[in-house]
Amino acid sequence: MDEDHRFDSAVELALFRVTQEAINNAVKHSSATELRVNIECDEDQIALTIKDNGVGIGGTGSGRIPSSRLGMIGMSERVMQVGGHLQVHSWPGRGVFIQATVPTHETTPLSTGVPQPDQVPEPGGLPQIEGNR
Secondary structure, three states, rough: OOOOEEHHHHHHHHHHHHHHHHHHHHHHHHHHOOOOEEEOOOOOOOEEEEEOOOOOOOOOOOOOOOOOHHOOOOOHHHHHOOOEEEEEEOOOEEEEEEEEEEEEEEEEEEHHHHHHHOOOOOOOOOOOOOOOO
């Protein structure tokens, strides 16, 4: 990717909202002393990684999004709507690791900023989240 391209506005907004929710969760609930946010991009995908060293999320560790965590469900739905997926891992007393991965084919030239018709996701058909059926 060069500097003349931006991601589709829906991708940018989804990644921003995931970051915002993760930071808010860490500040409110984790007792973390350290929080790291990293974004990496290559020709195939954008990977947003957020890690903290807090108390973790009770009952996780498997990578599944707890159905009782509405913020986590919202993050997952936002990422899925732009063709990506979200992984959440947590270990009691060792923090939370969140990674959102989105394909880079969702980009448009900076000069137009308008997605092409083949870049707009089809409505509906989102995968089900555990406990949200």
